[in-house]
Amino acid sequence: MTGRTVIVSNRVPSDGPPSGGLVVALHDCLRARGGVWYGTSGQIADAPRDTFDDVPGDGYAIRTFDLTQDEYDRYYLGYANSVLWPLCHRRADLMALQAGDFDAYLGVNRRLAQMMAAELRPNDLVWIHDYHFLPLAACLREAGVTATIGYFHHIPFPAVHDLLALPEHDAFPGWIAAYDLVGLQTGRDVAAALEMVRNLAGAEHLRDGALHYGGRRFEVRSFPIGIDARSFAADAGHGDGRALLNLAPAERLVIGVDRLDYSKGLDNRLRAFGTFLQARADDSVRASMLQIAPPTREEVAAYAQIRDDLERITGQVNGLHSDLDWTPIRYIHRGIPRATLAALYRAADVGFVTPFCDGMNLVAKEFVAAQDPDDPGVLILSRFAGAAEQMSQALLVNPYDIEEMATALADALVMPRPERQARHAELLSGVMQEDVAHWTDSYLRRMTRLADAKA
Template sequence: MSERVIVVSNRVPTEEVPSGGLVVALHDCLSARGGLWLGAHPEPSEDADGGLVELPGGDGYEKAAFRLTPEEYEDYYLGYANSVLWPLCHRRTDLIALDRRYAEAYERVNRRVARHLAEMLTPDDLIWIHDYHFLPLARYLRELGVTNRIGFFLHIPFPALGDVTALPEREALHDWVVAFDVFGVQTRADVARGLEMFRAHQAGELMLDGRVKFRGDTVDIRSFPIGIDVEAFAGAAQAGGGRRLAGLGEYEDLVIGVDRLDYSKGIPNRVTAFGQYLDRLGPDSRRATLLQIAPPSRSSVTAYQEITRQLEYLAGSLNGDHAELDWTPIRYIHRGVPRDTLARLYRAARVGMVTPLADGMNLVAKEYVAAQDPEDPGVLILSATAGAAESMTDALIVNAYDTLEMAEALERALSMPLAERQDRHRRLLTTVRETHIAGWSQNFLSCLRQAEPAMPRVAMAG
């Protein structure tokens, strides 16, 4: 029987031609091997128990979706996934919204997805589950008698031990993780946090081969740093014309930030730092413009509404203080921009500011580097709290909470000599190439294939 890869993620790509690095990588993976991509249907339905919905297939693989009721969308997706687990993993336990309905909906949806999966599996299938929406899924599959190899990849940071205590289901979290054969994370620091969680529990044991043992089950927690399609992105950037697109003057430099509008991205601190940089400019200094692109995200969640208002106030206030008739120092775009357009803007930007307060990896940092002209590259400013900072050490590394330090880094970046810019970019590009997106998927699946087959497990309460 031939191997089939089953991918489970929150969203299933609906475009005929997939776009975006991760989506393209998984599409290519399934196209080469055959398989199924399962995710949530984009339209809630009152008939969530009616079975899977077949979607137009990919190139050589199938697509299917499970339904959510409107209440489950509110409680499972916006509630537990994005108002409990998201702030937990991004070190904002003060924003966790505790509601028992959320946890109940999260369990109900994951159990339903487990039933759908168990009914269609064959013995040789590899199951690859993605992200925090499905942390309990392997446990529920094991309870149904599934012994297939099951891997998981967490795209966001693994929560710190001190923050896990804020989760009412903190005891269940250990059981969720250990039900997987391979639990993938972005960085070595994430691996350390995962091991620490088990080390701190009396039932946890770190084995000599690096795996974790917990109540008789074992899991391999490993880092698989995600990357981008370097050649494709660089090719899009070479179309050029970014300065014209941004309407820059002859003596005006572009500083760019691109983030989904989220409190974890540190955008207000970045805008404040840019304002402090403007305060330090002399009357004859070369102008710089910050282009902040921040498409909306989960706008119905209160925390996101608050950061939207904060950012709009900051941008308006700083422009009021510093703008001239022919110059607006901060340009804020609250919508998405096409990927090819972003690549051209990155290439035109003298500085890329990637300064999240917490981030699993942050592919904008890698896209910015890939887009640069090697003969005249820009400078990447990267916060130490981005996962990318673990390997991209030739960026200007900053403290995302220290706005003055970021303002000083801006000054340094905008005045950096060409030779230093070229040297830093050359080393950064080497790092970006080493984590190419295609190698990421190949490495993970290779590791999963080598995992020992699971033993049937007995259902547990909770």
């Protein structure tokens, strides 16, 4: 018989009703099952404290801890986001290896593990989220925790040859093996994890599909994350995106929505739109592109560079193609409320989702959920997005190939309605069936089976 459900994530729900698909899903899970949610407070402390603060929760406990400024700089901005993030997104060349960052990263995980160990029970289900806490299970095991511990990696799993660029690459497999269940987004990620294990001396792939390494039995499985599709579709029907943008009656709309990150392929996306405009006949219907790119991690140097690149490319394309009554690219460098985004997706003729590397990419699923099934837009999707494994009815493109993306734009804008409807119907069926509640339930069911098997 399993006990409480325990969630660990970098941040916990903020004041007010939870928002965002993942937060809502985990909130609903804990509200139904009871349990505890651990995470950082978002506050900076003068010195580390070995105690939690309590935050009001809705049917469950929320326990937070503060970071010091040095921990924030080294654990969060440093090792987590300037080493592990580029490593997992196939950009080992952008890893910023700084002395002391790993010690701070491991120190935060050890401090959290010691505080949690005093509160955890042997029959708890502990579900840890994302790369900020990769070594947390190993730290909990060191502290004597025997509970069933799962981990979900929301971003791509690193390739074996990229892992060699990590100074701590010898420790990385042990971090993974300390979990009972490792959840990854795609079959491609699972293959990368299995390749890592195959290269380890003494590792075994057991007949039941489990793995054995370092004296521990563990599983690596794919659990593709979804969205709250029905809620998002309802939001999309409550606003007029075309009126918000003041589009001309015949003007077509291409939309991209991404955090400002070098992994999202934003520079090539804007170049592809410029190439599409260059090939466009003078008398053809106008198409405008709306690119929403909220800032993120602006303290990290690589992010400042991509911001500068986008502003430069936007200026070049608009300078070449703008008219007195038309600006081809509208670039918004700030966040947009969820309900407004849903209306904008619904107004768009094309969803342009072209990351260089992405764990899943929920924008693709949001775009599909927001469409009018009678007259849907077309999804253009990078082959390197995790969502491409589930969304084969999109127009799949190589985000490094500018001409291919420009051609896909032209094809999408003239695609007949019957073909658009057929593609959308299949995409929408998958988005609705494999939503975020399905993801949560399927992961926790597997954890529960593993816990029962250990009992």
